[in-house]
Amino acid sequence: MQGKYLDIMRNGKGFIAALDQSGGSTPKALAAYGIAENEYSTDKEMFDLVHDMRTRIITSPAFDSEHILGAILFEQTMDREIEGKYTGDYLKEEKGIVPFLKVDKGLAELSNGVQLMKPIKNLDELLERANDRGMFGTKMRSVIKEANEDGIKEVVSQQFEIGKKIISSGLVPIIEPEVDIHSADKEQSENILKQEIKKHLDQLEKNEFVMLKLTIPTMVNHYKELVEHSQVVRVVALSGGYSREEANAKxxxxxxxxxxxxxxxTEDLSVKQSDEEFNAALRKSVESIYDASVNKDR
Structure with missing residues (x-):
């Protein structure tokens, strides 16, 4: 079954929806949706509200496999249900969309110009549960703020070390070493990053595959060599703080x-919208992102 989804991710036309805001970023996501922090008082209420938001997105007719290849989920979203099915099963069976799980536990403090991932203490259990819940792959994020060669090497080494554990569990890792779009030496960071990623990709076995999630580069087609690498299923781009219009253009x-x-x-979506207004806004967003993602054959 994984082979079917591997083919979709490698050859399908569309994009991946990231619906994986976790505890720290959930209040900001809810605020953007029109739900202020004074409208809930406990974490349970907060996570119930964000699951309602994600359910509304996923069940919308605008959220379809014609435009969307995959969706990245937060751990609690994976463990919750939509219309009586676990979220991953709903995505696959009702929508034809491939599910991924965010596995990182947030960022460590800034050191050597980068933020590594915090330790993922329950990784083995989490990967077992991800398989039980029908996930195809995982995602984990680090951040690069300065062109510090030692720091960037450390970020990439950590990502691939954990990535290989994820591969051994039967899942495909999305490796995400984000370069901060506000970095004064962004292009230099991207040069170092590409070299380091390439080194680790070249060390993978023929049956070991990864995906990459990268900041849209300063130099056009900077990551083309990675896009074409035999061990890379797909290279996807994060919006990184750009508006949708700017991210699409780049x-x-x-x-x-x-x-x-x-x-x-999700920037134009609101809890106050009628279903008709919500679906129209989501459709406009989905179609614009799809348009920016296709017609660029590898």
Whole structure:
């Protein structure tokens, strides 16, 4: 069954929806949706509200496999149900969309110009549960703020070390070493990052595959070599703080790069919208991101 989804991810036309805001970023996601922090008082209420938001997105007719290849989920979203099915099963069976799980536990403090991932203490149990819940792959994020070679090497080494454990569990990792779009030496960071990623990709076995989630590069087609690498299923781009319009414009210039947007996907959605208004706004967003992602064959 994984082979079917591997083919979709490798060859399908569309993009990946990132619906994986976790505890720290959930209040911001809810606020953007029109739900202020004073409208809930406990974590349970907060997570119930965000699951309602995600359910509304996923069940919308605008959220379809014609435009969307995959969706990245937060751990609690994976463990919850939509219309009587676990979210991953609903995505696959009702929507034809491939589910991924965010596995990182947030970022460590800034050191050497980067933020590594915090330790993932329950990784083995989490990967077992991800398999039980029908996930195809995982995602984990680090952040690069400065062109510090030692720091960037450390980020990439950590990502691939954990990535290989994920591969051994039968899942495909999305490796996400984000370069901060506000970095003063963004292009230099991207040069170092590409070299380091390439080194680790070249060390993978023929049956070991990864996906990459990267900031849209300063230099157009900078990551083309990674897009074409035999061990890379797909290279996807995060919006990284750009507006949807700006992210789409930058994405269009990069061959083989498809979107994996979060905030940019949902920026026009509101809890106050009628279903008709909500679906129309989501449709407009989905179609614009799809358009920026396709017609750029590898």
């Amino acid at each position: 994405l269009k210039d990069n061959e083989g790069l498809i979107a994996s947007f979060s905030r940019a996907l």
